[in-house]
Amino acid sequence: MALVSLEGVGKTYRGRGGAWEAVRNFTLDLEEGEFFCLLGTSGCGKTTVLNMVAGFEPPTAGRILLDGREVKGPGADRGVVFQGHDSLYDWLTALENIAFGPRLRGMGRAARRAHAERFLELVGLAGQGGKHPAELSGGMKQRIQIARALANDPRILLMDEPFGALDALTRATLQGELSRIWADTGKTVLFITHDIEEACALATRIGVMTRGPGGTLKAVLPVDLPFPRERTSDAFMDVFRRVHALIHEEIVRA
Amino acid sequence: MNGRAATVAGYLAGFALLFAIWHLAATTIARSALFPPPLPVLERAVVLIEDNILQEQIGASLRRILQGFLIGSAVGIPIGLAIGSFRPVRALLEPWTEFFRFIPAVAMITVAVIWFGIGEESKVFLIAYTTVFVVIISTAAGVGAVGRDKIRAAQCLGATRMQVFRLVALPATVPYILTGMRLAMANSFVTIVAAELVASNDGLGKMLWDARLFMQVEDIFVALVALGLLGFVVDRLFRLAIRAFAGRFNPTM
Numbered sequence: 001m002a003l004v005s006l007e008g009v010g011k012t013y014r015g016r017g018g019a020w021e022a023v024r025n026f027t028l029d030l031e032e033g034e035f036f037c038l039l040g041t042s043g044c045g046k047t048t049v050l051n052m053v054a055g056f057e058p059p060t061a062g063r064i065l066l067d068g069r070e071v072k073g074p075g076a077d078r079g080v081v082f083q084g085h086d087s088l089y090d091w092l093t094a095l096e097n098i099a100f101g102p103r104l105r106g107m108g109r110a111a112r113r114a115h116a117e118r119f120l121e122l123v124g125l126a127g128q129g130g131k132h133p134a135e136l137s138g139g140m141k142q143r144i145q146i147a148r149a150l151a152n153d154p155r156i157l158l159m160d161e162p163f164g165a166l167d168a169l170t171r172a173t174l175q176g177e178l179s180r181i182w183a184d185t186g187k188t189v190l191f192i193t194h195d196i197e198e199a200c201a202l203a204t205r206i207g208v209m210t211r212g213p214g215g216t217l218k219a220v221l222p223v224d225l226p227f228p229r230e231r232t233s234d235a236f237m238d239v240f241r242r243v244h245a246l247i248h249e250e251i252v253r254a
Numbered sequence: 255m256n257g258r259a260a261t262v263a264g265y266l267a268g269f270a271l272l273f274a275i276w277h278l279a280a281t282t283i284a285r286s287a288l289f290p291p292p293l294p295v296l297e298r299a300v301v302l303i304e305d306n307i308l309q310e311q312i313g314a315s316l317r318r319i320l321q322g323f324l325i326g327s328a329v330g331i332p333i334g335l336a337i338g339s340f341r342p343v344r345a346l347l348e349p350w351t352e353f354f355r356f357i358p359a360v361a362m363i364t365v366a367v368i369w370f371g372i373g374e375e376s377k378v379f380l381i382a383y384t385t386v387f388v389v390i391i392s393t394a395a396g397v398g399a400v401g402r403d404k405i406r407a408a409q410c411l412g413a414t415r416m417q418v419f420r421l422v423a424l425p426a427t428v429p430y431i432l433t434g435m436r437l438a439m440a441n442s443f444v445t446i447v448a449a450e451l452v453a454s455n456d457g458l459g460k461m462l463w464d465a466r467l468f469m470q471v472e473d474i475f476v477a478l479v480a481l482g483l484l485g486f487v488v489d490r491l492f493r494l495a496i497r498a499f500a501g502r503f504n505p506t507m
Binding site for chain 1: 406
């Protein structure tokens with residue numbers, strides 16, 4: 001059985017200006033342990049898909065299953081890494097942010113501290129746990145977000161363009177780190193991006209969406225390259241070109 | 255010179271300049287018994303302090319401010335949190351706050367005196383009244399300003415509604431609450447003077463009123479300077495408290 005199943009999922013917003021169809025008939029199975037990149041142009045509805053899997057917004061058509069049970073709202077089984085770093089708690093230290101999930105479950109102070117330290121180390125920030133988010137760089141904040149989500153041991157990690165606001169060098173570094181963390185933890189990841197190279201560097205499968213409104217899954221490509229990915233290799237370039245062709249059709253289809 | 259010493263030096267120079275301008279204005283432009291220069295005012299202040307009169311007036315005003323301010327904050331914070339958190343409560347209570355905040359405390363002096371007399375109760379009521387709406391509005395605004403992702407992050411870490419409120423909404427709102435209280439404190443100074451002018455047996459407002467009656471111009475200025483310094487010190491203390499509480503994680507405070 002697939003870990004997560006989206007079955008004919010659709011989302012239509014109804015407002016004063018009429019109806020807006022963000023996502024149409026979206027069907028996909030996510031398997032345990034895979035790194036799935038959902039790729040699409042801006043406005044295609046990819047973030048809406050993630051928000052529905054996270055349970056922040058209910059679908060208006062179809063249904064979403066996690067371990068065979070229908071998703072009814074947000075829950076600790078789905079960890080989310082947000083695009084912006086506003087989701088971190090300014091009044092807590094980096095370590096306390098990471099320990100937030102265990103704290104909610106009532107884990108003792110010493111135990112959750114030790115637990116959080118492990119994840120701080122996992123994301124390469126050992127020794128920085130006493131700082132507040134305001135004292136951390138954008139890249140470090142995203143590392144804290146990843147650690148916070150993983151420290152809660154979710155079934156799946158949902159990432160909404162987590163490196164979109166970072167400079168190119170920091171982004172490449174964090175992509176490499178994320179690959180390593182994914183390999184270390186064996187977590188299933190659903191990763192939203194509009195960056196083709198990022199998708200090719202991270203994914204075991206890439207899903208390309210049609211352009212919005214009413215975006216849906218256009219094609220799914222397996223990426224059978226070993227990690228760490230060699231971005232200048234012919235094999236990588238070949239994957240890049242195939243994905244690029246799919247996306248390009250959506251850009252020119254106006 | 256470190257930053258703090260530079261700030262203190264700047265304040266001292268600023269005050270010195272203010273008193274220098276006052277001195278010049280009084281001795282060259284006004285040259286009237288109705289506008290005394292700083293030195294005679296200072297001498298009068300020393301006399302009033304030696305006679306323990308100034309301390310008593312300041313103490314009377316400050317005690318009322320503190321009592322009313324604490325009552326107003328204690329009532330305003332939970333109401334503000336409720337308005338910010340629950341839509342029905344907002345719908346029900348927002349008309350109240352939007353109605354009463356346009357009736358200034360100064361306008362309520364008359365009813366306060368009719369209801370509570372000219373004793374302590376009427377002053378404390380007025381200070382509480384002027385405090386409560388400012389605190390309600392800024393607290394409710396603070397709850398409304400909690401980032402959506404902060405709440406969502408807690409939800410997908412497994413937080414219950416109560417945990418979201420207690421561990422996310424409440425701490426995120428603290429800087430807004432403190433800022434509202436700081437504004438309310440400034441309002442309290444306005445209100446206490448007005449209230450004591452109209453009806454009181456002591457306090458800085460009463461001191462102003464009596465000094466006018468008996469044409470003791472120096473006493474008027476002593477009361478004015480005392481008000482300014484008092485407000486300055488209280489506001490500084492508030493800023494220090496806000497910084498100690500919120501500044502370490504929010505450098506903009």
